[in-house]
Amino acid sequence: MQKKDIDKFISALKTAYPEAGCSLDFNTPFQLVTAVALSAQCTDERVNKVTPKLFERCKTIEDFANIDISELEEIIRSCGFYKNKAKNIKLSAKQVLENFNGEVPSKMDDLTTLAGIGRKSANVIRLEVFNLATGVAVDTHVKRISNLIGLSSEKDPLKIEQDLIKFFPKKYLKDINHLLIWHGRNCCVARKPHCTTCPVKQFCKNALTKSL
Numbered sequence: 001m002q003k004k005d006i007d008k009f010i011s012a013l014k015t016a017y018p019e020a021g022c023s024l025d026f027n028t029p030f031q032l033v034t035a036v037a038l039s040a041q042c043t044d045e046r047v048n049k050v051t052p053k054l055f056e057r058c059k060t061i062e063d064f065a066n067i068d069i070s071e072l073e074e075i076i077r078s079c080g081f082y083k084n085k086a087k088n089i090k091l092s093a094k095q096v097l098e099n100f101n102g103e104v105p106s107k108m109d110d111l112t113t114l115a116g117i118g119r120k121s122a123n124v125i126r127l128e129v130f131n132l133a134t135g136v137a138v139d140t141h142v143k144r145i146s147n148l149i150g151l152s153s154e155k156d157p158l159k160i161e162q163d164l165i166k167f168f169p170k171k172y173l174k175d176i177n178h179l180l181i182w183h184g185r186n187c188c189v190a191r192k193p194h195c196t197t198c199p200v201k202q203f204c205k206n207a208l209t210k211s212l
Contacts, residue, residue: 001149001203003167009203010172013179016199017186020178022128025051029104029129030061030096034089036124037116042079050079061102064093088116106130120157123177133174136164141184148188150205 001009014020023044026032034054038047054075058064072086079085092114096104104125105111111122123137136142138157142164146152152163168176187194193206201207 001151001205005203006168006172009200010175010179012199013183014175017179017182020175020182022124022178023181024048026128027055029125030064030093031055032125032129033092033096033104033114033117034064036121037088037092038076038079038085040085040116041081046079050076061093061096064089065097085116091115092117104129106132108135119161127174127177133170133177136161136173137177137181138164139181140190141188142180144190145180145184145188148193148204148206149200
């Protein structure tokens with residue numbers, strides 16, 4: 001894909017996924033911090049089944065900081081890696097209370113000091129809570145699509161993110177965060193991508209190679 005194709009590429013994906021957006025359910029900034037922490041190695045669908053009970057039990061950041069670790073582990077058990085995730089959730093709540101006056105920070109450097117929050121998660125929080133689209137949350141879908149289409153030949157998520165930031169104009173970063181993930185879930189799936197029905201196959205290095 002070339003830079004001259006960007007507008008058509010974005011338009012095609014928007015047409016295919018008009019409702020593309022954040023798939024995690026949340027009402028407060030710290031609820032999203034918790035949800036993205038739970039989503040590691042877990043589907044958003046599963047997280048959304050777990051969080052209603054958790055958010056009912058923990059209505060404030062103080063509740064997250066003070067909940068008994070065993071109770072928290074039991075609530076989030078089905079999300080996998082529940083012991084480590086429970087520890088991170090409690091610790092991140094304490095960090096927000098002690099280091100940021102109880103307010104989830106908006107800066108990348110501050111967010112990544114929170115337990116269980118790496119750059120990918122911080123990008124999600126900055127976009128969905130603060131409407132700051134300055135980076136790209138490179139998950140397995142974005143990594144796979146970027147490599148297949150030819151947007152990046154890198155394997156490291158940070159390097160892929162930098163390639164995407166250089167390629168796409170800033171005005172499209174918000175769209176890219178949502179559209180690539182939805183495309184990866186619905187069409188460009190890992191085991192067998194649906195290349196024949198792909199809405200952006202004309203821009204894809206992998207699809208073009210298959211057609212030869």
